[in-house]
Amino acid sequence: MSKLTPDDLVRGHLDGVYALALRLTGNASDAWDLTQESMLRAIRFLPGFRGECAASTWLYRITVNTWKNRSASAPSRWWSRLVPLEAAVDGAGAAAPDAVDPAPGPETAAHDSDQREEVQIALAALPPEDRAALQLRELEDKSYEEIATILEVPVGTVKSRLHRARRKLCEALRQYERYGS
Amino acid sequence: MNAMDHDRLKENLSAFVDGELSADERRELKAHVAGCPGCARELQELQGVSSAVRAHGEEHAPAALGASILREAGRERGSADRYRASLVRAAAVLAAAAVLLVFLGNRFKPKLVDLVGGFVSGWSPATAAVGATKAP
Numbered sequence: 001m002s003k004l005t006p007d008d009l010v011r012g013h014l015d016g017v018y019a020l021a022l023r024l025t026g027n028a029s030d031a032w033d034l035t036q037e038s039m040l041r042a043i044r045f046l047p048g049f050r051g052e053c054a055a056s057t058w059l060y061r062i063t064v065n066t067w068k069n070r071s072a073s074a075p076s077r078w079w080s081r082l083v084p085l086e087a088a089v090d091g092a093g094a095a096a097p098d099a100v101d102p103a104p105g106p107e108t109a110a111h112d113s114d115q116r117e118e119v120q121i122a123l124a125a126l127p128p129e130d131r132a133a134l135q136l137r138e139l140e141d142k143s144y145e146e147i148a149t150i151l152e153v154p155v156g157t158v159k160s161r162l163h164r165a166r167r168k169l170c171e172a173l174r175q176y177e178r179y180g181s
Numbered sequence: 182m183n184a185m186d187h188d189r190l191k192e193n194l195s196a197f198v199d200g201e202l203s204a205d206e207r208r209e210l211k212a213h214v215a216g217c218p219g220c221a222r223e224l225q226e227l228q229g230v231s232s233a234v235r236a237h238g239e240e241h242a243p244a245a246l247g248a249s250i251l252r253e254a255g256r257e258r259g260s261a262d263r264y265r266a267s268l269v270r271a272a273a274v275l276a277a278a279a280v281l282l283v284f285l286g287n288r289f290k291p292k293l294v295d296l297v298g299g300f301v302s303g304w305s306p307a308t309a310a311v312g313a314t315k316a317p
């Protein structure tokens with residue numbers, strides 16, 4: 001196997017690490033910091049990476065670890081996780097009617113962007129670990145085994161966490177159908 | 182089927198969607214869902230939520246973030262190299278000092294022998310002073 005370079009890591013995995021960081025922290029500015037710190041740690045550890053697992057799995061595990069260390073060392077960050085959540089909900093309420101591109105677009109585009117907003121808001125209401133598990137499952141196609149490795153929890157916990165997260169999302173999205181648009 | 186068995190099957194619906202059940206569990210759940218409208222509906226909802234997240238949950242990193250990481254990694258790499266270079270310099274200085282000590286030691290050994298000889302043949306303050314200042 002050819003050696004990975006820092007360029008390879010950034011080119012191939014930046015979006016994935018950033019998306020996971022966004023799910024863990026809940027806001028773009030903390031996600032930027034977490035991504036940068038995690039990627040720099042990975043680049044430092046790179047000579048020791050032997051390819052025992054997919055590079056993305058290894059990177060995501062470092063990201064989760066970095067996030068745990070950060071929240072442990074800075075308890076005040078608990079607040080920063082709560083604030084953007086409210087902001088996101090407020091913002092969505094205010095922006096909803098005009099959120100669509102002012103240019104006359106097809107009906108489906110409007111519906112699509114509404115649905116995206118609903119999904120994002122429903123996701124924001126979940127605990128960070130549940131959001132991370134969903135992200136890894138739905139958008140990274142990771143197996144339960146890999147998710148367990150990344151989050152450092154038993155496979156059974158991954159299973160019940162995903163089930164719980166999806167049930168809550170169902171309910172949140174159902175509320176939208178009932179009261180929304 | 183008792184309520185506990187039913188709960189266990191219901192808990193498996195998500196893993197069913199993810200293709201994470203064993204062949205036996207799969208078969209058992211399929212058979213149950215075929216005859217249980219509640220689980221059939223829940224399965225449909227879970228699949229709907231799964232595809233909604235897949236369709237609308239993707240995120241892209243800000244364009245400047247990758248460049249910022251590589252720049253910082255380059256800086257770290259540079260300072261690690263400088264640190265290594267300064268260690269090599271310090272080691273070279275120490276090695277030179279050691280060589281000098283050995284050299285001086287060899288050079289002044291005869292004097293030490295003389296000094297000891299001086300003790301044997303008769304001590305004088307002058308030879309003692311010379312030995313003391315020149316011995317390493």
Ligand SMILES: [Zn+2]
Nearest residue numbers: 187217219220
């Ligand atoms: Zn049932």
